[in-house]
Amino acid sequence: MQNFLATINYMLAQTEQEKRLTILYVCLFAFLLVMLIIDAREGKKWVGGNKLLYKILFVALVLALIAIVVLYFVLK
Secondary structure (H helix, E strand, C coil): CHHHHHHHHHHCCCCHHHHHHHHHHHHHHHHHHHHHHHHHHHHCCCCCCCHHHHHHHHHHHHHHHHHHHHHHHHHC
């Protein structure tokens, strides 16, 4: 696990400003996914009644949350 985190840290060799922006962009993407999931369950204005799209959005949200956790521990 430490080797994996070290590899990601090496690949993401960034300045402090770039690190903060990376985390911000991933968080904004996760927020967009949350809004789309809420719309898929209640409003159905953007997504419509497509259940497959709802499942895809939910999986993408889980992956985005995992990415946020990994970025937080790697970039700090």
